[in-house]
Amino acid sequence: MKDISKSINKVDNEEKISGKAKYVADYTMDGMLYAMTKRSSIAKGEIVNIEYPDLPKGYFIVNHKDVQGKNIIKMIFEDWPVFTEKNISYLYEPIMLVIGPEKSVLVDIIEHIKITYKEEKPIFAWTDSVIDYHFDKGHGNRIFDDADEIIEHTYETGYQEQAYIEPQGFIGYPEGDKTTLVGSIQCPYYVKNAVIQALGEKDENVRVIQANVGGAFGGKEEYPSLIGCQLAVAVKKIKKPIKLIFEREEDMLVTTKRHPSKTVFKAAIKNNQIIGLKAHVSIDAGATIGLSGVVLSRALLAVSGAYTIDHLDVSGDVYRTNTVPNGAFRGFGAPQMFFAVDMFIEHIAKSLNFDPLEFRENLLVKQGDRTSTNGLFREPVLMPNMIKKVIDESDYKNKIKQYSQKGNFKGIGMSLFFHGCGFTGSGEKNIIKAKVRLKKTKDGKVHILVAAVDMGQGIKTTFRKLIAHMLELDIEEVVFNNPDTDFVPDSGPTVASRTMMIVGGLLARAAKEMKSRWKEVTFTVEKEYEQPDYIKYDELHFIGDAYPAYSWGVNIVEVEVDPVTYQVYIKKSWSVYDVGKAIDEKIVLGQADGGLAQGLAYGYLEVMNHKDGKIMQKNMTDYIIPTAMDMGEMETYLFDNPYAYGPYGAKGVGELPLIGGPAAVAKAIESAINKNIYKIPVTPEYIMELMNND
Amino acid sequence: MVESHIAKTLEDALKTLNSGKFRIVAGGTDMLIQNRSHTGMPIGYKDNVVYINLINELDYIKEDEDNVYIGATTRLETILKSENAPKILKNIIHEMAGPGIRHTATLAGNIANASPAGDSLVGLYVLDASIKCQSVDNTRIVKIKDFIQGVRKIDLKSNEMITEVMIPKYDFSRFVFKKVAPRLSDAISKLSFVGAIRIEDNEVKDLRMALGAVYMTVLRKEDIESKYIGQSIGELKNNIELIIEDYNSFIKPIDDQRSNKEYRKQVALNLIKDFIMKS
Amino acid sequence: MTEIKFKLNGKEQTLNTDPNRRLLDVLREDFKLTGSKEGCGEGECGACSVLLNKQIVNSCSVPLANVDGQDIVTIEGFSKTKEYQVIKDSFATAGGVQCGFCTPGMIIATQSLLNTKPRPNDYEIKIGLSGNLCRCTGYNLIIKSVKLAAKDGDGLW
Known part of the structure; x- marks a missing residue:
């Protein structure tokens, strides 16, 4: 049987390229x-x-x-x-x-x-806390009694606008x-x-x-x-x-954005090693709470990044302000935290005079380590090999040495990260309760009945491919239309990097049963989500396995900074991802490129702020997303690491490639200007400020 | 409801302008943004408009010994592809807009728009361009620095239109255009800079610098430039701190949604310094 | 009301309408040519790109008055050509399509580019696409798609 990762022509290419595909603005009615x-x-x-x-x-x-x-x-x-x-x-x-x-x-x-x-x-300051969370791992704050040194830094992230091209x-x-x-x-x-x-x-x-x-x-x-x-x-x-x-301006002024954040980090250092971390995360909900609590959770859970730290004291607040409500955006709290923690660990290494790469490699999560909430990293962690691959391809070690010399304004940076796949905690079991159906019709066709949405990530192709592959059918024999709630069951929202792993996993189970009953002329198979036995999560106290599986990534980015204008030029990037198993390689690579572009731009390009509650960058002229000129070449490698409960081993893809972008580009800029960076976006204005402090 | 008229000859356009109050629309890209209404609704012009875009007789680039002449309906793309157009201008056009806008917008429209962040204006100031304004009974030629009177304020009478941009020919030893924008294409400048210098036998024969988006109009100080003409290139570089000092008080940028005044000012001075020191 | 005549996808059309309307609205409403999209309405995103006299323009920024006597080709018209077939196949093969909203504009931009530069280098491709925003792909595979089109369609432009 063919390797499922081998790419096929996407099923919706034809209608999208020809302009025939109908979007909501294209509909009219009498x-x-x-x-x-x-x-x-x-x-x-x-x-x-x-x-x-x-x-x-x-x-x-x-x-x-x-x-x-x-x-x-x-x-x-x-x-x-x-x-x-x-x-x-x-x-x-x-x-x-x-x-x-x-x-x-x-x-x-x-x-x-x-x-x-x-x-x-109106209140714009972060004073009105509407949600606050706290949890410890190990000795929590008490570990600081043993410290012989404490290092403290604060990291800030700004708004980010989704800037989908269709309002x-x-x-x-x-x-x-x-x-x-x-x-x-x-x-x-x-x-x-x-x-x-x-x-x-x-x-x-x-x-x-x-x-x-x-x-x-x-x-x-x-x-x-x-x-x-x-x-x-x-x-x-x-x-x-x-x-x-909505027209563009209305869309940008009133729709939800990524939560701005501020993370105060303290590290307890003993014998030149980190023995514990304390973090407090603040996020700005805007005027309504909405999803903000869950966004804060995801940020807090990622507190130690791709590293294992035994003792943690973690807390956070959601603040309500009289500004436009903030909400879901690819990564959902994780990009804010991975920026903060990956910068912090690097800054600690620098101030302790360690080689940051070695320092970070020594702290890396290994299979069997405990998560921030004392869950288990159960699956193999391929990070050491992934790091080696991307270092070799980018010539990182030579470049970081070469670029550290003053005055050449070139820089290279590396981020290490993971993404917890699917809903946080017991959300799948308790809230979503996903249902999927496969229906075989008289003509021998198989209909996929789920509520998952293709928004460009290619699920129309990958779901059909998955079922065709399992049932050994031609892809034309598998039907998957845009969901209509009159016909499809509630398989849950198209969010949280859950679609292939969870919904696809259920479809795979349904396909297995369908295959065993194939001689029946027409029938329907329905499957409902069952939580793997090992997942036990106490949401109130933040204890246990918050996610069923983790996808992993490494980004390396090379930049040049113009010392006259402080502008940043992205030269090239190299990435490695472990998404379990790609159901279609080219589609995953497309997600990888697009996610990284959003992550990099979040890190250095995309400025959004409000004045007296009014968003100042209210159109595509003033809110700057990258053009083709701004993104350097992107090289991406995929490592197979099949996950037992995902279809063919697939884990989450969608959010992962955005998460490492901010830290990678911020570190690259650090290496170019020899200054520590504490906030994103790293704008030319901020770089000037840093370089003026010589 | 506003009246609109499509002129296909210059004569028709001038007669229309003479008959009442009209705004002039050439490529229409800036006028659209300034008069935006809503999807599915006509552009919300507040005054009557006369469209001049289809006047073919104004779509030209000509030259004689001393000048290049660009007609008012000539597209930016046409200028970019022209053999005759000044190289500085072509460099600017190359960076100032994406292909779609370049095929639509005109240089004359850019001038009439009189935005302090207009990139092409910075080049035209350095090139000492002049603007030809015509009405039914008069033709006059105005220097660009006199034509532009302030933010979106120009010296154009209600019965006049720009028909041509005249650009004297110069030979520079070196020129630099730097667009400082938030991204590398398709963006409005935070500031922009054009520097041009002619050096003969190690002597500065001509020196010109202009900056966009650091003042209400493009900033060019001919009195400062002339102080340094005649110096040796070595003297010029030795005087860099004086030059910076000279410009310092004239650079008065603002804070807005694209950048802040501290950045604009420091980068403006950096660009002047970088240009001089690399000359 | 003014009479405006223009060629649209190879056919002469005459409209009696307000010349201050945007070309994009006329295409979408009067001719039901919905392949041209509105992403920003101010000439920034390129989702509304069409060919005017064979060159790319943002139809949201073109008043209908400026189209009188001109030749307009939208994605619907362009999709009948040999050049389109090559560009379509290369975008499909190289993975240049995700949500699809910017795609017709990207196809138009590619045609306009190859029409003037049949063998563009990477930099020229980026310039050619620089007025078309895409939020899904990071442009990497779109640039590869254009390269592939230039290679596979060599001689066609």
């Missing part, structure tokens, strides 16, 4: 209306009064009074109203939809809605008693369940269909539930098709 959003013009306060202009015939206002169910979005922590009723907690908070056939009229109506507020002083949007329409939404979404059932709650409707009266998704990266995980609910309320009231598509 009698369709448009929706636009009236938003708050203050960051904090109360609505005192709203004056409406006379609405022309055929135009509507939809607000909190129209919400027949709960005026709150269903998600992990429920504190987002569908429409704000009274209290404003961030600038541009949605207050109502204005709906009608002509956009120019909508713009006019929105301009003439006069809202009076009672303004309050958010839905089209909604009534089908009899049913309210149907078609949208650019990662999680059809998140939207469906949120709409059920907002409409107070029966399950069968809400239908959610995924349109082709033009990039998501976490940005279309929970945010679409908000606008999906708003639109569903409108459709149910007006009983006509309505389209709600």
